Structure formats: C-alpha cells, structure tokens
Amino acid sequence: MQTESFDAIIIGAGQAGPSLAARCSREGLKTALIERGAFGGTCVNVGCVPTKTLVASARAIHQARRGAEFGFDAGEVRVQMVRVMARKDQLVRQSREGVEKWLRGLANTEVITGNARFIAVHTVQVGERQLKAPRIFLNVGGRSVRPQIEGIDQVSTMDNVSILQLAQVPQHLVIVGGSYIGLEFAQMMRRFGAEVTVVEKSNRLLAREDEDVSDGIRQILEHEGVRFELGAECLSLSRQGAQIAVKARCGEEAAVIVGSHLLLAIGRQPNTDGLGLEAAGVRTDERGYIQVDDQCLTSCAGVWAVGDCNGRGAFTHTAYNDYEIVAANLFDSDPRRISDRIPCYALFIDPALGRVGMNEQEVRASGRPALIGKMPMQRVGRAREMSETQGFMKVLVDAKSKQILGAAILGHNGDEVVHVLLGLMAAGQPYTTLSRAMPIHPTVSELLPTLLQQLKPLE
Numbered sequence: 001m002q003t004e005s006f007d008a009i010i011i012g013a014g015q016a017g018p019s020l021a022a023r024c025s026r027e028g029l030k031t032a033l034i035e036r037g038a039f040g041g042t043c044v045n046v047g048c049v050p051t052k053t054l055v056a057s058a059r060a061i062h063q064a065r066r067g068a069e070f071g072f073d074a075g076e077v078r079v080q081m082v083r084v085m086a087r088k089d090q091l092v093r094q095s096r097e098g099v100e101k102w103l104r105g106l107a108n109t110e111v112i113t114g115n116a117r118f119i120a121v122h123t124v125q126v127g128e129r130q131l132k133a134p135r136i137f138l139n140v141g142g143r144s145v146r147p148q149i150e151g152i153d154q155v156s157t158m159d160n161v162s163i164l165q166l167a168q169v170p171q172h173l174v175i176v177g178g179s180y181i182g183l184e185f186a187q188m189m190r191r192f193g194a195e196v197t198v199v200e201k202s203n204r205l206l207a208r209e210d211e212d213v214s215d216g217i218r219q220i221l222e223h224e225g226v227r228f229e230l231g232a233e234c235l236s237l238s239r240q241g242a243q244i245a246v247k248a249r250c251g252e253e254a255a256v257i258v259g260s261h262l263l264l265a266i267g268r269q270p271n272t273d274g275l276g277l278e279a280a281g282v283r284t285d286e287r288g289y290i291q292v293d294d295q296c297l298t299s300c301a302g303v304w305a306v307g308d309c310n311g312r313g314a315f316t317h318t319a320y321n322d323y324e325i326v327a328a329n330l331f332d333s334d335p336r337r338i339s340d341r342i343p344c345y346a347l348f349i350d351p352a353l354g355r356v357g358m359n360e361q362e363v364r365a366s367g368r369p370a371l372i373g374k375m376p377m378q379r380v381g382r383a384r385e386m387s388e389t390q391g392f393m394k395v396l397v398d399a400k401s402k403q404i405l406g407a408a409i410l411g412h413n414g415d416e417v418v419h420v421l422l423g424l425m426a427a428g429q430p431y432t433t434l435s436r437a438m439p440i441h442p443t444v445s446e447l448l449p450t451l452l453q454q455l456k457p458l459e
Helices: 017-028 041-046 048-065 081-104 180-192 211-223 316-331 360-367 381-387 413-425 447-453
Strands: 003-005 009-012 032-037 110-115 116-121 121-125 129-134 136-138 143-146 172-176 197-198 227-229 234-240 241-247 256-259 260-265 268-270 303-305 342-347 350-356 369-376 393-400 403-410
Touching: 009 017, 017 032, 017 081, 017 110, 017 136, 017 342, 048 081, 048 180, 121 143, 136 360, 172 180, 172 241, 172 256, 180 197, 180 211, 180 342, 197 256, 197 260, 211 227, 211 393, 211 403, 241 260, 342 413, 350 413, 360 393, 360 403, 369 447, 393 413, 393 447, 403 413, 413 447
Parallel strands: 003 129, 009 032, 009 136, 032 110, 136 303, 172 197, 172 260, 197 227
Antiparallel strands: 116 121, 121 129, 143 268, 234 241, 241 256, 342 350, 350 403, 369 393, 393 403
C-alpha cells in the first residue's frame, strides 16, 4: 500500500481541529483533516449548541408561566416537545453544515471521512489509505462514561447524547449525577414539565465549588421543584414494570425512586481508544487522556493533542485556546502556554453561575492573606427590576498584591458579568482599577465596584 505524504494531518473536526486546518491552509501546508462522525464535534452536535438552545426554550416557557409576576396572563402553557427539538435540530444542522462547508472550501486541504489510527510514528491509516505527515494534531474529543452500577444492563438508560432525541417530556426523569451536565438537564426538563429527581453520591452538589455556591444552586433548583437525593452511597437499578427503580441507599428498607426515564451524567472519558497511540509512542494517563506539555505537545515529537482528549480542560473555550497556543508556538514564534490561562467556566442553569480563578476553598488552602467580598443579588437594582434576585456575587483578592484571585457570580447574567473580572485578571491590574470605575446604571455589572469597595479580611 502506497503511503501518501502531507505536511499536516488533523484528526477530528471539533472546536480546535477546523481552526488548525484553516491556519495550516493559510501557511500553505498540504493538509488532511480526518473526521469519522459529525463535523463540529461535541459542542456543535451534542453539547453547547443543542443544550443551550434547549435551555433557551425552557427559559421562555418558564417566563411565560411567570406572567402574573409581570402583570399579564399568558394562559395555559403547553409544551410541544417535537417542536422544541425541531428548533434545536435546525440550529445544530446549520452549525454543523457551516463547519463542513468551511473545511471543504479551504485551500490545500483534503477532508477525509473515516476512522483514523496510528500504524507507525507520524503515519495513520484511514480505511484503505495510509497517510504520513511531520505534524499531526489530535482533536478527538470525549464521551460520557457508562458507570458500573448494579442492574445497569437491566434497564433503559440515556446519556447526554440520547436525551437530545426525546420526542416527549418524561413523566419522571431520574438523573444520576449532580454535576454540571446533570443540573442543566434537571432544570431544563423540569421547566418542560417533567418531575425530576437528581441522585448524587456526594453529600452536596458540585463538590469542586464552595459550599455556599453548592447550596445556592440547590436552592434555585429546589425552588422550581427539582428533588435531590444526596449521599447516595449504594446505587442500584432495576425494572419495576415499565418504570425504572433507583435505589440510592444501603439496606433493605432504603427508599426507592421510581422514574419513567433515567439519565446517566457522572463524568466524561476521552475518545483515545482505538487510535493506536502506542504505535506512535504517544503516552496516556491511567484514564486514557493524552499526556501533553505546556504547549500541547505529546510524548511523540511532532504530535499535538488539543481539546478534551488531553485532560487539560473540558470546555469548548479551552479547546479553542489549545488551538491558539499550538498555532502561536508553531507559526508565530509566540511561546504561549496552557499554564498562562486563567481557569473560567459557567454552569448554565438559570440564573447562571460564572466562575473564574480560585474558589474560597483554594484560597484558604494556599495560606496567603486574602480579602473577600460577598453581596446578595437582592442588592442589585437590575435584578430586582427583572424579578431575578436569586444568588450572590463573591470575589477574592490577594491582600498584598491587590490582584483578584477568583470570583463566583451566581445570579442574573452571572455568566456574562464574570468576564469583567476575568478581563481585569488577564490584564494583571489590581482590583482598585475596577473599584474606582464608573459603570453604567442600571446593570448587574455596576455592583462590582461596590462589591470591591466592601472587601474584608478572609478569616
């Protein structure tokens, strides 16, 4: 079999892969982009685009039901799941087709569909073709974990992909996993009209967050009728007629939660199995994530891993930043690094949680002298005017350098407001730069200077 030569090979058309292909094209490199499934990867097809589209539908439905609060009566709200899903499918299709059209129109680039695997260093096989290149970029993404739970093979289960195909609102959705994906689906499906119970092994939600953040999120969701079963140390599943029985406690007398549908949302794993990484000398950790250095380079020279598969970030924005780091080092003589970026993410319940930098637990563990400010959203005039007063703002500052260490904005537009603090942190400016600013009234962001003017020592 003849081996075809390229200047660059990109495996995976997720968030980073297409941008890498476009940059390689601009550099005049003969490039092969290989995709085995849907163009756009997780975000476009089964992640950000479809879920945030459904979140928007759920919010519109929720707001219509709250008409009395705002002085109008919308009558009975009837959710038509088929139409909700059709809107989601249309937006996904537009995004996916847009990515594919872009890639197929790139100069110097050949788009190849199929499964790729290494057969030697810098050499991959796709179907009957063998391709080699001095630069290979892996952007293969991840998928949901199917856990080892007693009785799991005896019942019907859904993951974050299959739940997107529901044609009807579940009567009672039981979600195993009280983390980011599980909680977004919990509120969404509750607003569509389902009963929802979240079963979580930990004694609180989102154990990586501060306890006040976890409690605040739980209060928001409980207010809408989501039920929680925390500390579920003995989980087992069984059939009960056409229903699914979930036992969450040890002992014969433990209560059983009976639902019509079951969503598993307890973690992710990389799509690195079947890639033949050992043939290229590309090392992985015990969970299958590709080990990379600070510039996304693997243990094999000339092979980079970007996005979810490298375990250095689980978000679309970290995947795109991986692309920026690789491109900057490879083409621009700009030594950007993963360790330069400031951690940031959001939980897209409504109201959202925006997070940046260190949390309070981490600041305390560091032992450094610090300042803290916290303010309930009831203090924010814009939030009161919108009847969106749930949550709070919290910020942590280094007492000596006056640099912002981290923040949590749980409240109306929290996922957007937190970027004000992220920008300040990225610029390396002290908190006083913002505390002395004059923001626009009435906005949620206008309370950030007030928050920073009320800092107190973290005790």
